[in-house]
Structures are given as structure tokens and as C-alpha cells.
Amino acid sequence: MSTAPGAPSGRPPTPDVSVVVAVHNTMPYLTRCLSSLVEQTIGQRRMEVIVVDDGSTDGSAEEIERFAALHPGLFTTLQQANSGGPAAPSNRGLERARGRYVFFLGADDHLSPEALERMVTMADNCRSDVLLCKMVPIGERTVPTGVFSRTAPVIRLVGDGLPWALSNTKLFRRSLIEEHGIRYDESMPAFSDQPFVLEACVRASRISVLADKPHYFAVRRADSGNITFRTDPRVRLRCAERLFEATCRHFAPGPLRDAFHKRHFHVELFQLFGADFPALPEAARESVCTGAARLIGAHGDGVLERLDPRRRRTLELAWRGDVPALLADIAHDPLRTPPPPRVGRFPAVRRLMTTVLG
Template identity: 25%
Template sequence: MGKLVSIIVSVYNKEPYLKKCIESLINLNIDHSKIEAIFVDDCSTDHSVEIIESYVEKFEFIKIIKLPNNTGSPSEPRNIGMKEASGKYLTLLDADDWLDTEGFPKFINKVNEDDAEFGLGQSYKHTNKNITFHARFTAYKDSSNLKPEEIEKIFRAVGPPGKVFKRSIVEDNQIEFEHMKFGEDKLFFIELISKISNITMSTIPVYHVNRYDENVSLVKETSVLDKAYLNKEITRRICKADIPLPLKKLALSRMVEVDFFRRFLHTKTFLKSDNKQEFYILFNEIEEILKEHGFQTKDFLKNKIFTAMYELYQSENEDEFLKFTHDVVYGNWRFYVQNDAVYKELENNYDIINPIAVDCYPIYEGTQYINGEMYEVIKVLKPEHINITALSLVEINNVLNTQYIDFDYKNDKIYINQKQFDQLEALDVNLCVDHGEMDSTLVYASYPSNNETFKMKRQSFKVEFINRLKENKKNKYFTNISDSLITLKKTKIYKDFEFKEAIMNLEPGSKVVPTEIKYSSNGTPRLVLEDGSIMTANKDFVTHIDEKNHHKYITEVPSEVKVKKTCKLYDSRSFKNEPIKILKIGENIKISNIIYTNNSTPRLVTEDGNYLTANKDFIDITM
């Protein structure tokens, strides 16, 4: 009997994340006989294979394929996995991500019941700061029998997260991933979706994307310009592709608005570049490719800001174009109210663009006593054509925990009876208003201001409800200590327990070794450090250091290291920004300190204050 779904996982040096990935499959609330998980290892040099094999021995549905030679991208491992698969449906899982225990089984069963050719489920992005939607605009409702052209933004998210598809579609049309450093997902899913006529969309949580600080992927290592050159060729391929014209236009719209405006010209990277001419030349080449195939760039621009940018670009007034682009990239907007709607305009005046109406601007108007009962009231400023569809309580920094509640809507105001809150989970929450087909907005704490003389502070603040039933204050502090800690933010060190005399500041990520807990005069816990200095025990400022993988890293400050494998130098410990330098094999680097990311990954701090990996695979301590 065939499997319901085959889960294809390409693997290359994912040792730190594999256990969580595999455990998510083991814990799926589904009969394991209905699924198979095919891990294809691309010659990993860490312990990835050993980890997978330890599970293969215990679980029949888990399989491993070990490639003889490294292919250099996920493409060939995915192709091999799909060819080995026997499931009615295929889904692709990155080895550093995981599937939702309850949501994925519900989702695949719904897709199967519909006998859909393609399924779009909800995916979530996990960072060190929060959990947000990964691509809500492709899974914004529960619906069956959708056509691809009915989903306006179907090509805005063309990676594996949240997608399942019939294996027969891939086999019958001989669709494969091409070997590319970047962008192979776009070509694969554009070709695949062009063969689809029946889609099931679901809001069920399906897929979880790992974007924690320490997880630096090949995509993150690819520069904006490198990506743009690859995207140019992808654009050329789409223009030549034999796919229905409506879908081709949707795909090209994605390339123009997302890849060549939002991620190319509408970026700080472009504005800071000393070689803007290369950006211009490449963008002009994109225009020529579109023209060769009968398309005009302006026809794919629906975003009013991008349309204005393009008109300024075409005017060849570079100074005005760069000034305008700077203002929109850095968000130099002012807001005002007119006819019960909010409009935004740039602080600098431009004839090229009129004030833009904000689709929904909800503002908290407090608790009001109405007809003998208490209501939370929200004023909604919006254009007449925008509909309010739902209201929810969203856990602060965690959209996974969303609770929809009933409300009354009349005279542009939302009324929430406080009785509804009695049975809700004890969480700190934002209020969120859903509007239109797929959009949502958190409720603001104040009305917008557009004063010519004064700028209102904290104008963008959202309403936060802190639950009274949560744990008491002392649970916010460490009250016993058994190991080292790291600072989560800039933290002061003091001489005294009352924090009256500061000694120094510790940078975020600094390791501290407390010896005991003592208390201030009002009973607040304090950490006593090895040298007798005092610091906060508040868990918002310090956290346990996780040393389980530290055998792979340098954890004692060396005076100098030598590069043993090409790596990069960064200006922040998160490694999020573009690297400032490529370090070559054999280079010697002076080291002043070791700092940690918020999830305990060590970084070496150079004498000039920059950061590089402390991973022993890349760095050796010089003798």
C-alpha cells in the first residue's frame, strides 16, 4: 500500500538542528505507516549522518540516502528524494526546520480529502525575538478547489514551507530542481504551479522556519547583487517558459516588485553602495529582457511607492530618485486623519506621489461602561471599501498563540464585552484587527499626529494587555544559581545592592559567573559575581548559557587565532548584516574577547571590535 505523503529532507552539515527536525516527524499525530521521511545527505562533514542513522535503526518510516559526492546545493538531494518517494503527496522540509505536530497531519488529511493537486498551509518564522507569520498571504483562508490564478500572491512565497503537492504532477511533467546557488525554488514551484488546477488553502499551522541568529544559511551568505544576477536569469527563464499567460504575469510581477524593488532598489544596501552604477546597469538589463518578450516594467507595479520610484528612475534625475528612495526605505512618513481615514505622506514633499490611504488604522479608546456592562472599545479609521472581518488577541511576540473573540461593530467602532476575557488563557496580548481578504493590523495606542513643529513620541506604539493572572514578580528573577549566565542586553554592573554606584556596562552576550544570590533592601534578587560586584537577576537581562555544543567552539579567550577555513568577519554578533570582510586561510587575527548570541553560540571579538566565528572547524588558536 502506498504512502499518503513522502517528506523529503536534504541535509548538509545540519547537526545542531537535526534532532528537532526528526523529532517533529516522530511526534506527528499520524499513523507512521502512512508517511515516509527520506533524508538525503549531501556528504556532510559533521555528525549529521550518525544522527539520522540512529533514528533509522528505531523507526521504519525514516530512511537515509547518502550521496557519494557533494552537489553543492539542495537541488540534487531533493530530486533524488522525490524519485525515491512512494507517497501520493510530496513535501519538502529543510533540515533546520520542523513540521507542526498537530497541524501537519490535519493539513495533509484535508488536502487528501479534497484530492487537491497542491496544498498551501500556514508557516511560521521563529527568531530570537519573536514568532511571526512566514507567508500569511498564501494561506490566509480555508478554501478548496482554488485555481492558481485566483491567488494573487501565489508566487510571492515560492520556497518549500507549508506546501504539499501530488507526486504524479512532478513525475508526469518531469519537473526537477535545477542546480543553482540561489533561486532554484522559484523555478521549480513556478513550473509546478503552472501545471496545477486544484489547490486547497488552509490556515492550519503546518511548517516552522528556523531563523534563529546562529542559523546562517547559504541564502544569507549570498550578496544582494549576486542574488540579483541570478534573478535576472530566472526572469529570462520565466519570460521564455511555456506557461499560461495569467500565471506568467503573476510570476513576473513577483520578480519585479519583490526581487527588483523591495529586495534590490528599495534597500539600505543599495543606498549605502559605493557602486550604484552596477545596480542601474543590472536593472536596465531586466527591463530589456521584459521588453524583448512584450512586457513593460510599469505593468507589474501595483505598489504606489514602487510606481513612484520607477517614474523617478525613468526621469533620470538621480538625486531626486535617491532622495525619494532614502525617505521611503527609512520610513520618513507623517500621518494624519481625513474623513475618518488615515493618510500617510512623506516628510519631504514630492509631486510624484499623493498621500496614501492606510487600509486600517485601529485605535484603542479605553474601557467604556455601556448599558450596565464594561466594553473595550476600538475606533477604526479606514476607507469605506475596507471590511473588518475578525478580531483576535495575539500573544505578544508570538502569533502562533492567537485567540479569536466575538465583537460588535457599529459606527466605525469595535465593542468587546469584557465577559469574554474571563475564560481566556493567562497571556500578555496585543489586539489585532483583520481586514480585507488577508490583512491584519495591531491596535494602536494613540491617534496619529502630523504636527509641523513637534513630532509625537511613541506614535507607533501598539496596545499591550499584561495579564493580571500571570506569575508574580519574583518569577521574573533568578532566585538560585547553578551555572554561568549570559547577558541579553546592555547591562550595568554595580558596587552595591541598591544599584546606586555603577562600575561598568556589559555588552549583550557577555558571560558572567554568579557565585550567589543576595537581595536589595526591598527584597529584589541580585547576582553576586566572582569579583564581588553586583548585577541584576532579572531574566529579561540575563539567561542560562547552554553549553551542550560548546565542545565545537573556542570558549576561552585566545590572544590570537588563525583562519583554517575561509570565513567572514561581521560588525555584529548576530551575523545578520552583510560581512565586512572575507577572511582567507592562513590569516592571523588578534582577539580581545568572547561574546555569545542570545542562544549561547560563542563569537570571537577582534581587537578592532568586529566578530567572527568561534567554530573550531574554521578557526585554530595560534600557539
């Protein structure tokens, strides 16, 4: 573990915002990510950046140290063995954070220059516990849109698009996180940010949205190496089970719980039966189908019928355990037909990043 040089004289003892960046093999995108933090108009006296390298092997560690050397006092750098997902490095970064607010930035992504300054200003003015800034996609990445239809000093848990925007790319009041001991579930290789964000939003007195212009640029890597896109469906199923456990823990049966369950049916469960499902061994396909059927049976009442016909058809087939029909359904869906092989810029990195099943 290494730590960047100490803060320059005159730096406030408590930064306005701590930015946590969990990194694992994200070159060359990491350079743009860290550059966008150096360029922030909030100024380096009011912010700190905690970069946690989760066992990178592609030069990310060296790039982190280069930025730390160029900008002493701004970067705190931590190194650890690869943990298999973003939860552990995010927790390590959170443990080191000192700011009044904490913001989590994906190591593939980057911010507009004024993003942090405008978010902190709005959060202070609105007394926000959680604040979302407008996201836009780069490449084939998808981002929520409904929640960013307007700037709002306060939004509801349900009714303003929040269930569709559960990534951790938000500004959180750190005292709220610490008061309730909110942390990432390190047993979840994928989706670990969603229970974290859900609990923070449930505990928050006020959730705000800054949506007048794009501030967060979400990048889909050319090699589709983002953790969600490269995790095996069997692992995603186990993680999806935790998502339903979280909503049931925070909400009694009723409209609030159903709204978040609809999101999980629409996104996480449906994506189990994407282009990678037919390539699984037969026993694995049966296992994924059985697990999904269990979740649909437990939580689908009042939710399944509210899905669009395409997703409802797929999940009904999974509920019935009809794997042959599922395979036919995928084969006839152009949006789920496996694309032709493409040679990414970092094939060796892709192999290293393949999730190892337990």
C-alpha cells in the same frame, strides 16, 4: 551514500507521503526538524522520510544517522558532496520518493504533529494536486499571509495570494511531478524552488489551502545562515533572471505573467539592493545594477508602477544606473541599514557556508 534499514514487516508498499529534507550544516535546528517528523500522527507506517546530507561539516550527518538508527524503516539517508544549494539534494530525495504525495521540509523548520495527516486527508478529499498548509514565522523570518487567510478546497493561480507563496514547502501529488518530469534547476544556488513550484501549480488541476491553524513553522536562524540570506547579490541576480525566464515560459504576456513579475520585482529584485549591496566592490555594484536594469527594462512595463513608493524608487534608480543615488537611498532607509556585527553560535559554520562565486 548510506540507506537506513529496510521497512518493518506489514508496512504498506506505497507510503501516503514522502518527506524530503535537504540538509547542509543545520545543527542544532535539524534535531527539532527530524523530531517533528518522528512525532507525526499520520504514523510511521504511512510515511517515509528521505534526508539528503549535502556535505555537512557541523555534525548534521551524525545527527541524521542517529535518527535513522533510532527509527529503522522511517528514515532513508543519503550523503553527497556539497553541491552549493538545495536543488541537487532535493532532486536526489525526489528520485528516491515512493509516496503518493511528496512534501519538502526545510531542515531549519519543523511541523506540527498532525500536519502530514491533515494535509493528506484534505488532499485526498479535495483531489488536490498541490496543497499549502499554514506557515508561521519563528524569529525574524517572514512568511506569506494572504494565501492563508482561509481554508479553501481550490484557489486560483492569481487572486488568492499564490504568487507570494512560491516556496516548495507544500504537499505535491507525486504522479503529477513525475508525469511532467518536474525537477529543481541545479544551476540555481538560490530560488530554485520557485520554478519547480510554479510549474507544478501551472500543471495542477486543483491547488488547495489548509489554513485553519499553523502547521509549518519557518525558522530564521540566529546566524542568518538560511541559503537565501547568505547568497551573494551577484548570484541572486543570476538566479532572479531564471525566475523571469520561468514565468515567461509558462505565461503569455498579460495579467497572469504580470502578477508573478510583480512578486519578483517586490521581493527578489528589490532585495538585491539591501544592506549587503554597499559592501560589494565597486565593479560588483555596477554589475548588479546593470543586470537589474536589464530585467526592469524587459519586464517592468505595467509592473513597476504598481509597486509601493519605496521599492519603485529603488528600482527606478537601478534602471537609471545611478549607483551613488542607490547607495544614498539604502543609507537613509532604516530597514536596510546594515545591523551591527553579531556573534552567532556557529561563526566557523558561517564561513564554511559562504557562497563561492563562479
